[in-house]
Amino acid sequence: MKDGIARRTLLASLAAAPLAGWSQASPRLDRITVAGWSKPITEVLPLLVEDDKGFYRAHGIELAYVSGAGSADAIRNILGGQADVAFTDPGTFFAALDKGEKLRAIYDIYPQNVFNVVALKGSGITKPADLKGKKIGVYSLASGTRQALQVLLHSAGLAETDVTVVVTGLLNFAPLMQGQVDATAATDTGLLIGRRRGLPEVNVIEVGKYLPVSSDLFVVREETYVQKRAALQRFLRGYRDAAAWMMQRPEEAAQLAVKRAIDGTDPALNLEIIRLRNAASVSDLTRRSGLGTMDVASLQAAAETYRKLGLIGKPLDVAKSVSQDLLPGRRGEPG
Known part of the structure; x- marks a missing residue:
């Protein structure tokens, strides 16, 4: 009887040992x-x-x-x-x-540089120089889309003052489709989502062709x-x-x-x-x-x-x- 109790006690202690060891070894995050x-x-x-x-x-x-x-x-x-x-x-x-x-x-x-500037197919905007005098959308004034736009303008000898910058919000192509802006700066994923939401044919100016940077x-x-x-x-x-x-x-x-x-x-x-x-x-x-x-x-x-x-x-x-x-x-x- 005592041997049986001792055996059960030993087995119980062995079963508990991994739990105790795990608790002691658990790393602090x-x-x-x-x-x-x-x-x-x-x-x-x-x-x-x-x-x-x-x-x-x-x-x-x-x-x-x-x-x-x-x-x-x-x-x-x-x-x-x-x-x-x-x-x-x-x-x-x-x-x-x-x-x-x-x-x-x-x-x-x-x-990879994932930024771009997008304009509707019939807009006549196919290269950075075509942006002069136009209304251009950006996600926000604190976003990379604005800087991407500035890079493209610079490549054509233009400055931000040569266009009108309009804040359109994240991944928002509605202002472009509704004619509130002539083009909009976006990312590759933004363009993908826009196309899924009914964006018609567009011209895409890829910023990476002008500034190949992360x-x-x-x-x-x-x-x-x-x-x-x-x-x-x-x-x-x-x-x-x-x-x-x-x-x-x-x-x-x-x-x-x-x-x-x-x-x-x-x-x-x-x-x-x-x-x-x-x-x-x-x-x-x-x-x-x-x-x-x-x-x-x-x-x-x-x-x-x-x-x-x-x-x-x-x-x-x-x-x-x-x-x-x-x-x-x-x-x-x-x-």
């Missing part, structure tokens, strides 16, 4: 908050599926997301302490550096780069894993967008958006060196263009504000 340029839409799905996939928890990160209305909002949120990492475009990054902010770009989210970067304050270095490394591993999953399992991602993205009600449209973002996430450089690798020479050339535009006032040595050492696989870090 470091919180990283990302300031986005948008609300939680399908385009930023790798930041929205943590409750479903746990990409960041797997690397010891508790992820949070703060919405914005343009890239400038994302920078303001990290400067104001509301977030650790800004999801922002290079032009906004350059403008902040120009003002003396101490920032570091740590990951290239979209190495569309978006992860940017942090210098202080955050120093103080949260290890957590940022693990955050980037989590993001890399989430982006790779979206490339490998686009159909699954499209279904999760129905639940996690505020614009994700149509799985078929989600899948098209996801495929565009997957394509924008890779380049010849990232294929050689891994997702997130930044093309410093391209960023430097873009900074010089922005100075010529008058968007920044002084020369920038971009290499001093770009740090690739936090990327997965760098300096002995796990790939």
Whole structure:
């Protein structure tokens, strides 16, 4: 009898041991908050599926997301302490550096330039010079669409004062279709959604043909780069894993967008958006060196263009504000 009791007691203690060991070994999660340029839409799905996939928890990160209305909002949120990492475009990054902010770009989210300016087929607008004197829509005055427009105007020897800029809101082609603007600056996904909503035939001026530079970067304050270095490394591993999953399992991602993205009600449209973002996430450089690798020479050339535009006032040595050492696989870090 005593042997039976002892045996049951031993088995019970062995059964409880894994639970006790797990409790003691459970890692503390470091919180990283990302300031986005948008609300939680399908385009930023790798930041929205943590409750479903746990990409960041797997690397010891508790992820949070703060919405914005343009890239400038994302920078303001990290400067104001509301977030650790800004999801922002290079032009906004350059403008902040120009003002003396101490920032570091740590990951290239979209190495491809996804911006464009769109006009109806019969408008006669087919090249940047045709924009002179026209009303042009942008998502917001703080968005990358406005800067993309300025780049195109500059390529034709024009300035923003040569056109009338109209704020139309995010992914909104209604003003173009209704004749309230002559053309509108957008992204590839914005154009896709517009076409799905009945946008007729259009002429598309691709900004990347005039300025081949990344569309978006992860940017942090210098202080955050120093103080949260290890957590940022693990955050980037989590993001890399989430982006790779979206490339490998686009159909699954499209279904999760129905639940996690505020614009994700149509799985078929989600899948098209996801495929565009997957394509924008890779380049010849990232294929050689891994997702997130930044093309410093391209960023430097873009900074010089922005100075010529008058968007920044002084020369920038971009290499001093770009740090690739936090990327997965760098300096002995796990790939």
